[in-house]
Amino acid sequence: xxxxxxxxxxxxxxxxxxxxxxxxxxxxxxxxxxxxxxxxxxxxxxxxxxxxxxxxxxxxxxxxxxxxxxxxxxxxxxxxxxxxxxxxxxxxxxxxxxxxxxxxxxxxxxxxxxxxxxxxxxxxxxxxxxxxxxxxxxxxxxxxxxxxxxxxxxxxxxxxxxxxxxxxxxxxxxxxxxxxxxxxxxxxxxxxxxxxxxxxxxxxx
Numbered sequence: 001x002x003x004x005x006x007x008x009x010x011x012x013x014x015x016x017x018x019x020x021x022x023x024x025x026x027x028x029x030x031x032x033x034x035x036x037x038x039x040x041x042x043x044x045x046x047x048x049x050x051x052x053x054x055x056x057x058x059x060x061x062x063x064x065x066x067x068x069x070x071x072x073x074x075x076x077x078x079x080x081x082x083x084x085x086x087x088x089x090x091x092x093x094x095x096x097x098x099x100x101x102x103x104x105x106x107x108x109x110x111x112x113x114x115x116x117x118x119x120x121x122x123x124x125x126x127x128x129x130x131x132x133x134x135x136x137x138x139x140x141x142x143x144x145x146x147x148x149x150x151x152x153x154x155x156x157x158x159x160x161x162x163x164x165x166x167x168x169x170x171x172x173x174x175x176x177x178x179x180x181x182x183x184x185x186x187x188x189x190x191x192x193x194x195x196x197x198x199x200x201x202x203x204x205x
Contacts, residue, residue, distance in 0.1 A: 027171035029156025034191035037179050040137060040147075042102035042113060047187050049103075053130065054187030063131040063183045065152040072128075076151065079122045080160045080167050087115055089162065113147035115162035120149055131183040136192075138175035148173070150180055 047054035057063060066072070090109040092101045104121065105114040113135065120133045132152040136159075140146050149160040150170065157170040170177065177192040 029169060029171065031150070031157050031170060031177065031180070031192050033180075034193065036182065037189050037191045039187070039189040040102075040113075042100045043135060043181075043189075045100075046102040046117070056185040056187070057131060057183075063129075065154050066128055066132040067154045075126050076123065076128075076158075076160075077167055079119055079126075081165055083115055083119050083122070084162055084165060087118065087162070089115075112162050116147050116149040116160065119160050123151075130186055134181040134183065134186075136180035137178045137189075138173070139178060141174055146175065148175075152183065 086108060087105045088109045089111060091111055093099055095101075095107070095109055095111075096103070102113050102117060103110070104118055110118075116135055120130070120135065123133055124130055128151075134150040134152065136148050136150040138146050138148060146163075148162075151158040151160060151167070158167050159170050159173045160167055161173070164173075179189045179191050182188040182190050
C-alpha cells in the first residue's frame with residue numbers, strides 16, 4: 001500500500017485557482033479533443049486483464065469534470081507525491097521480460113504508465129470518477145514516448161506525472177500531447193490537438 005502524504009496541496013490549490021499562465025494563450029485550460037484513435041497496445045492488454053476498468057459509462061452516468069474542493073486537492077496532491085516516492089522506476093523489459101506491459105506496480109517497481117495506473121486506481125478509490133482520470137500519451141522533448149494521468153476538473157485539465165512532484169495544469173507540461181482515454185468510454189482513446197502516433201517505449205502501438 002502506498003503511503004498517503006499531504007504534500008504540495010497548497011501549490012496545487014494555487015494552480016487550480018490562479019489565473020492561467022502565459023502558456024494558456026496557446027493552450028487553454030482544457031485539452032482540445034479530436035477524433036477517436038487507436039489505443040496503445042499496452043492499454044489493450046491491460047483491458048483484457050482488467051475489463052471492468054475499460055467498460056463504457058452507463059447512459060445515466062455523469063461525465064462532468066470534477067469540482068475541486070480543498071479536501072480533494074489535498075488528497076490528489078498526496079497521491080501524486082506518495083506514488084512517486086514509493087515506486088521505483090524500472091522498464092517493462094527488466095520487470096516483466098517484455099518490451100511493453102501495462103500493470104499496477106504491486107512490487108513497487110514500474111515505468112511511467114504503471115505510476116499513472118496506480119494513481120488512477122487510488123484516486124478512484126477516494127471517490128473520483130474514472131471519467132475524470134484519463135491515461136494520456138505524450139511525447140517528451142527528446143522525442144521519447146511517455147504516459148501521464150490527466151485529471152479533468154472544472155478548473156481545467158491537470159497532469160499527474162512520475163517525472164514531476166507537483167500536479168500542474170496540462171498547458172504547463174513540457175510535452176506534446178497526443179491522445180488520451182475517452183471520458184465516456186475508458187476502453188477507447190481520442191486524439192489531442194490532432195497529435196500523431198509515436199512508436200517508442202511505453203506508448204508504442
